[in-house]
Amino acid sequence: MPRVLRYARLLGVGVLGVSLLSGCVANNQAASHTAITVDSSAADCAISANEAPAGSIRFTVTNSGDQVTEFYLLADDGLRIVGEAENIGPGLSRDLVVQLDAGSYFTACKPGMTGDGVGKAEFTATKTDAAATMDVDLAAQIDTANTSYSSYVSDQIDQLVTGTDSFAAAYESRDDDTARSLYASTRVHWERVETIAESFGDLDPKLDLREADLEEGQNWTGWHAIEKDLWPQDAESGFEAYSAEKRAALTRQLVADTATLQDKVEGLTFTLSQRTNGAIGLLDEVATGKVTGEEETWSHTDLWDFQANVDGAKVLYDGVRPILLKTHAELATSLDTEFASLQTLLDAQRVGDGFKLYTDLTPAEIRALADQVNAVGEPLNGLTAALVL
Amino acid sequence: MRRSLKNTSTRGKKAESGAASSAGPSNPASAAPAAPAHRLSRRGLLGLAGASVAGIGLGVAGDRTALAAGSEEASASAVYPFYGSHQAGIVTPAQDRLHFAAFDVSAGTTRAQLIELLQDWTVAAAAMAAGQDIGEYGAVNGPYDAPPEDTGEAQGLPTAGLTITFGFGPTLFETADGVDRFGIIGRRPADLTPLPHFPGDDLDDGRSDGDLCIQACSNDPQVAVHAIRNLSRIAFGRAALRWSQLGFGRTSSTSTTQSTPRNLFGFKDGTSNIKAEEPGVVTDQVWVAAADGPAWLAGGSYLVARRIRMTIETWDRTILREQEAVFGRTKGAGAPLSGGTEFSEPDFTLAGREDQPLIGAAAHVRLAHPSQNQGMKLLRRGYNFVDGNDDLGRLEAGLFFISFQRSPAQFTAVQLNLARHDALNEYIRHVGSALFAVPAGTAEGSYVGAPLFA
Numbered sequence: 001m002p003r004v005l006r007y008a009r010l011l012g013v014g015v016l017g018v019s020l021l022s023g024c025v026a027n028n029q030a031a032s033h034t035a036i037t038v039d040s041s042a043a044d045c046a047i048s049a050n051e052a053p054a055g056s057i058r059f060t061v062t063n064s065g066d067q068v069t070e071f072y073l074l075a076d077d078g079l080r081i082v083g084e085a086e087n088i089g090p091g092l093s094r095d096l097v098v099q100l101d102a103g104s105y106f107t108a109c110k111p112g113m114t115g116d117g118v119g120k121a122e123f124t125a126t127k128t129d130a131a132a133t134m135d136v137d138l139a140a141q142i143d144t145a146n147t148s149y150s151s152y153v154s155d156q157i158d159q160l161v162t163g164t165d166s167f168a169a170a171y172e173s174r175d176d177d178t179a180r181s182l183y184a185s186t187r188v189h190w191e192r193v194e195t196i197a198e199s200f201g202d203l204d205p206k207l208d209l210r211e212a213d214l215e216e217g218q219n220w221t222g223w224h225a226i227e228k229d230l231w232p233q234d235a236e237s238g239f240e241a242y243s244a245e246k247r248a249a250l251t252r253q254l255v256a257d258t259a260t261l262q263d264k265v266e267g268l269t270f271t272l273s274q275r276t277n278g279a280i281g282l283l284d285e286v287a288t289g290k291v292t293g294e295e296e297t298w299s300h301t302d303l304w305d306f307q308a309n310v311d312g313a314k315v316l317y318d319g320v321r322p323i324l325l326k327t328h329a330e331l332a333t334s335l336d337t338e339f340a341s342l343q344t345l346l347d348a349q350r351v352g353d354g355f356k357l358y359t360d361l362t363p364a365e366i367r368a369l370a371d372q373v374n375a376v377g378e379p380l381n382g383l384t385a386a387l388v389l
Numbered sequence: 390m391r392r393s394l395k396n397t398s399t400r401g402k403k404a405e406s407g408a409a410s411s412a413g414p415s416n417p418a419s420a421a422p423a424a425p426a427h428r429l430s431r432r433g434l435l436g437l438a439g440a441s442v443a444g445i446g447l448g449v450a451g452d453r454t455a456l457a458a459g460s461e462e463a464s465a466s467a468v469y470p471f472y473g474s475h476q477a478g479i480v481t482p483a484q485d486r487l488h489f490a491a492f493d494v495s496a497g498t499t500r501a502q503l504i505e506l507l508q509d510w511t512v513a514a515a516a517m518a519a520g521q522d523i524g525e526y527g528a529v530n531g532p533y534d535a536p537p538e539d540t541g542e543a544q545g546l547p548t549a550g551l552t553i554t555f556g557f558g559p560t561l562f563e564t565a566d567g568v569d570r571f572g573i574i575g576r577r578p579a580d581l582t583p584l585p586h587f588p589g590d591d592l593d594d595g596r597s598d599g600d601l602c603i604q605a606c607s608n609d610p611q612v613a614v615h616a617i618r619n620l621s622r623i624a625f626g627r628a629a630l631r632w633s634q635l636g637f638g639r640t641s642s643t644s645t646t647q648s649t650p651r652n653l654f655g656f657k658d659g660t661s662n663i664k665a666e667e668p669g670v671v672t673d674q675v676w677v678a679a680a681d682g683p684a685w686l687a688g689g690s691y692l693v694a695r696r697i698r699m700t701i702e703t704w705d706r707t708i709l710r711e712q713e714a715v716f717g718r719t720k721g722a723g724a725p726l727s728g729g730t731e732f733s734e735p736d737f738t739l740a741g742r743e744d745q746p747l748i749g750a751a752a753h754v755r756l757a758h759p760s761q762n763q764g765m766k767l768l769r770r771g772y773n774f775v776d777g778n779d780d781l782g783r784l785e786a787g788l789f790f791i792s793f794q795r796s797p798a799q800f801t802a803v804q805l806n807l808a809r810h811d812a813l814n815e816y817i818r819h820v821g822s823a824l825f826a827v828p829a830g831t832a833e834g835s836y837v838g839a840p841l842f843a
Contacts (some may be wrong), residue, residue, distance in 0.1 A: 064729070068741050087741035089728025092719060215588040217811065277708060284703045288815075291781060315484065363780055370781035374702065381706050 020325055033058050033097070038067040038107065040088070046118025054102040054125040061085050062093045067112040071096060073123070076104040086113075098385035102127040116155035134259030138323055142272055149270055152315055153193050157265050164258045168251035171226060174244075180230050182303035184354060187223060191308030192315070193265075195281035200264050206257045210297065221253045224297070231298035272320070276384040279316035282309045283377045291370045293358040303355035306369070307346055314339055317380070322386055328386045331379055338376040464608040467550035471511075471518040473830040475676065475688055476837070478552030479768065479793050480665040484606040487636030487772040488613040489694065489789065490598025490621065491823055492628040494561065500571040504842050506627045510555065510603075510620055511725035511836040514675065517616050520548035523623075540622070542615050548608035553616055555604040555837045556692045556825025559583055576841055578683055580691065580797050581826050587808035589819065596696050596821030599631045604692070604791065606770075632821070634696065636772020636789045643770060649723060649731065653699055653773050653786050655818070656716050657723030660731055661758070663768040674766045685840035688829030693800045694769075695790040696774075696821030700784050704816045715812040717752030725754060738759075751812040762806060765799040767792040787817070789799050797824055 033056035037229035039046040042065040043380070061071040067090065073083040082105060083098040146151040149178055163186030170178035176228050190197055190208070198204040205213075207222040228235055229242045270278070289295040317335060324332040345368055349356045464485070469477045488794025494503060513523040522528045531537055562577035563569055583598070605616035614635070621630055630750050640652045641659035645666045649657040663670050672678075680689040704712070713719055717726050717735065725735035726747045737755055741747045748755050771790040779785050794800055808814065828838040 068728075068739065068747065073440065087726070087747055089724075089726055089747050091729045091733070092724055092726070093721075212591050213589050215805070216585055220589070280706050284706060288700050288703055367781060370783070374782070377702075377706055384708065 004253065005133050013163070032056070035060065037062065038109070039059040039064055039070055040071060040109040040111060040119075041065050042067070042111055043118055045071070045107060045117070045119060045121070047107055047119075047123070050121060051124040051126055052100075052106075053128045054100050055128060057098055057100055057125070059083075059085070059096045059098070059107075061088060061096060061109075062092055063088045063090055063111075065111045066090050070113055070117075072106075072108045072110065072117065073098060073100075074106040074108065076106075078120070100125040109257070120147050123376065138326065141323055142320075145323075146272070146275070147269055149275055149319050151272070153265055153268065154197050156193045157262050158190045160186065161258055161262050163189060168255050170374065172251045174247075176230055179226075180299070183223075183227065183230065183299060184296075184304035186310075187301075188304055190223075191285075191305045192312040194309060194312065195278045195287055196265060196268070197261060200261065203257055203261055203264070206253065206340060207261070210294070212297075221250060222257070223254070226250055226254070227298045231300075234298055249351060273384055273388045274386060275316050275319060276380075279313040279378050280377065282313040282316070283373060283380060285309050287370070287373050287377065291366065291373055293366075296358065300357040300359045301345065302358040303349055303361075307355065309337075310342060310346065313376075313380070317383070320383070323387060324383070328331040328382075331382055331386055334379045335376070335383075338372070338379060342369075342372045342376055345372055394502075396636070413747050418636075448656055453467060465547040465549055467608070468520060468548045469518060469550060469552050471515040471553065471831070472833045475690075475830045476552075476827060477518070477830075478554035478604055478606050479675065479690060479770070480643055480671055481550070481552050481606070482665065483639040483770055484550045484613075484648055484661065485608045485637075485639050486610040486613050486663070487639075487789065487791075488605045488610075488633065489615040489636070489791070490603050490605075490617045490633040491558070491631045491694075492601040492603070492621075492624060493631045494570070494600045494628045495626060498529075498570075498627050500573075500842070501570055502627055504836070506600055506624060507555075507838055508836040509623050511831055513557075513623055514553040514616070514621060514837075515833075517543075517619070518551050518553060520551075523619050540615065540618055542618075543612050546609055546612050546615075549607045549612045551605065551607040551612050551616060553606040553620070554606075554692075554827060556604075556827040557581075557838065557841070558599045558601065558823065558825050560598065561600040571839060576683055576685060578686055578826055581824065582692070582797075582824055584797065584801060584804075584824055587804055587819065589808055589814055590822070591818050591820055592822050593820050596632045596634075598823050602692065602694070602823065602825045610635070634694075634774060634821075635776070635788050636774050638773040640771045640773055640788060641769040647779060653701055653775075654704055654712070654716075656712075656718060656720055657731060658716070658753070659769045659771075663766050670766065671768070674795055674799065675682060675768050675771070677795055681795065686826055686828060690793045690795065690827045691797050691800075692825045692827050693790075693792045693797065694821070694823045695793070695804075695819050696787065698785070698787040698789050698818045698820045700783070700816050700818070705746045705814075714749055715751075715753060715816075717748040717754035719798070726752075749812070751810050753807070753811055753813045756806050757803060758813050760804045762799075765794075765802055767794050767799055767803060782809075787820075793827070 009018075034049075034052040035058050036052060036058050037048040038061040039061050040061055047059075058070065059073070063069045069088050069090075071085045071088070071094075072081060073096070074080060075082050082100070083096050085094045085096040088094045105125065106120055107122040107123045108117040108120040110368075163182065167179055167182040167186050170176075171181060198208070204224075208224065209220065209222055210224050211220065211228065228239075229247070232239055232241065286306055286309045290302045290309060293300065293302050295305050296302045317339065321335075322331055345365075346355075349365070350359065400719035428717075469481050471477060498506075522539035522541075522544075524531070526532070526538055528537050528539035528541035528544055559577070559581050561571070561573070562581065563574050567579050603617060603620055605613040605620075607613040607616070617633065639650050641662045642649055643662060643665055645664050649660050652658050662673060665671065674688050675687045677689050677691070681687070709720065713726060718724060719726065722732040725733060727733075728741040728747075735748055735754055735758065737746060737748055737758075737760070739747050755761060769790070769792045771788050771792075774787055774789050776785040792800055808819075828841065831837045831839070
């Protein structure tokens with residue numbers, strides 16, 4: 001399903017994302033936090049306290065100047081960014097929540113977003129019993145997970161390209177049985193990394209637009225346009241099978257757009273919060289499109305997409321699971337359980353290499369899947385807060 | 390049995406004139422004259438009690454005292470006259486509750502019967518807007534062996550600012566098969582054609598369109614429901630409910646005296662709505678001018694209704710950064726991300742990091758803003774709804790969007806811009822749609838839409 005803002009979610013967090021530094025990985029969920037206010041004016045960065053107990057600290061930054069401002073929390077070298085709140089418009093407030101180890105830091109504001117900033121001041125997180133120091137290996141583990149996820153994305157898109165070529169060849173040569181057999185199994189590679197694939201706002205509508213999302217007069221291309229021609233039994237009366245020219249044009253475009261996608265994902269890197277939120281994004285794709293049977297209107301192969309979205313979310317989760325086990329073991333247990341339950345429900349619908357058609361599911365089966373998606377989604381919501389803050 | 394209410398007098402008027410109750414001819418039990426206080430409906434009395442706070446004596450009918458909305462007391466006792474140059478319920482300060490209904494005229498109904506229905510509706514609507522029961526005898530003062538004229542569930546309730554607004558759909562003028570049932574095809578406004586398909590529309594016929602519509606708004610949910618229930622009942626045999634919608638909380642303010650409420654995404658939306666205190670804007674953007682044509686619609690407006698389903702479960706899993714980016718406003722205060730307070734004009738050029746505008750290209754506040762839509766504005770009057778839950782265990786929640794505009798082209802331009810680009814589309818789906826021409830207000834003694842049939 002085409003999603004307009006996934007790319008904003010992705011790019012937004014990418015450009016502005018919380019930097020992953022050793023100081024940011026939480027060791028335990030603090031029951032309470034220290035609240036500190038920061039007044040960012042034209043010439044100053046007035047902070048309500050210059051020390052607080054180590055642990056969860058919330059800086060409420062108010063921009064009392066007339067320029068866009070930024071607030072920085074820097075490590076003891078005065079350079080490394082531990083946390084930041086950016087793009088704060090004049091008159092607005094923004095909260096920055098960080099998990100700080102005991103130690104020395106600096107705070108500073110940067111009205112106008114240029115120059116060295118103003119009001120740089122020392123800030124101390126004092127030692128407490130509750131705030132343990134963090135495992136130095138964690139940061140390295142996160143780096144490793146980032147790299148392996150980039151490889152996973154590239155691999156899925158490579159397989160998508162190969163599969164699309166075969167699918168396109170079969171469809172264009174009117175070997176419809178083969179094309180139908182390749183449709184769902186090829187799209188799986190798209191669906192596994194759907195939130196990344198969709199992050200390219202111009203490609204997504206070309207490749208994955210549903211008919212309902214068209215505006216009047218818009219040219220319809222991509223997977224679902226071909227899907228309708230391959231499974232025309234539910235089409236409106238008067239629907240005409242596509243001409244050879246139209247088939248050729250659609251396949252050319254599909255192959256070309258998929259190749260462009262391959263170029264674009266090359267070398268992409270991801271921050272931790274992009275990955276944890278990417279897992280939620282994939283679950284949301286299931287919740288809004290697949291569990292409702294709206295994604296594959298004509299082929300009804302929604303469960304293939306469903307499984308692929310879950311696969312992608314599980315890969316993202318598995319990447320951070322070793323870290324989570326050390327810092328938030330209960331959350332990891334809960335996610336393990338819920339993911340397993342979801343997989344059990346999906347496995348019950350397997351037929352041969354694939355799945356039952358969506359139209360063959362009973363309302364009770366659909367309901368059970370929907371409930372379990374929510375059951376996974378809720379603990380998944382806690383992942384970013386647990387790992388990034 | 391059809392009951393023509395055209396010539397019945399309302400209980401309020403009877404009370405004013407001091408006329409004795411006319412006895413039910415065949416039932417002595419019902420003929421016992423009611424105590425004078427009962428000549429007014431109980432709602433009327435409560436309305437008066439509220440009005441007396443404003444210094445209006447009990448001896449004066451309280452049904453024409455439009456009190457400013459704002460205080461709780463005022464929202465209960467507010468009375469907006471049904472008769473006037475424009476229909477009430479448009480620039481009226483948006484009430485808290487809605488019951489909206491679309492009707493299809495029944496097969497075989499003649500032009501004369503349609504006019505009779507509109508006349509009956511007019512009389513009943515005027516009575517209810519004044520806080521009175523409908524019919525000659527109301528809810529409990531009629532013949533003991535007859536069903537009551539008024540359904541009675543509004544007894545004891547204040548008027549609560551009830552407004553009842555009527556509209557005419559495209560199919561009233563010409564059916565889908567091209568039939569002109571009522572001899573009015575030549576008077577169909579050129580603009581009154583079904584809205585185009587917008588990207589992402591997933592419309593349900595059973596929640597869309599209709600020959601006639603009634604918007605009932607009130608600060609008390611039961612008062613609004615009472616209005617639709619009784620008007621539906623009056624229509625039986627002549628027009629039948631096609632679909633209806635309850636709204637439990639207003640999502641916009643149409644007066645500067647009102648604060649901006651929140652939608653179910655938790656945001657203040659519609660901050661820069663058209664306000665009644667801007668008569669120039671209202672004239673320019675809301676009322677159909679005589680020159681716009683057709684003549685019968687001058688002083689009226691066009692009503693667009695869209696049932697917008699929100700996938701709130703997905704929204705609730707969305708990070709705050711994205712939620713604010715989607716709207717282009719802060720979630721707390723409702724200020725534009727470019728800075729200031731809720732009512733500050735958004736600055737769409739002010740850039741942050743990487744030279745990107747603080748209010749993104751796909752932000753709702755940007756795409757809906759008049760500066761991005763050739764200066765076009767809509768008077769929005771939508772309501773939050775939660776209609777139980779769906780088969781997947783998700784709240785059947787959303788926004789019942791209503792807007793009034795001088796031409797449907799205003800809505801179409803803004804909605805096309807939103808449907809193409811709005812970041813919010815990821816979390817919403819338009820599942821119902823309807824367009825109605827809303828005639829001008831009704832003069833006392835006439836009926837709503839009379840110029841159409843003149």
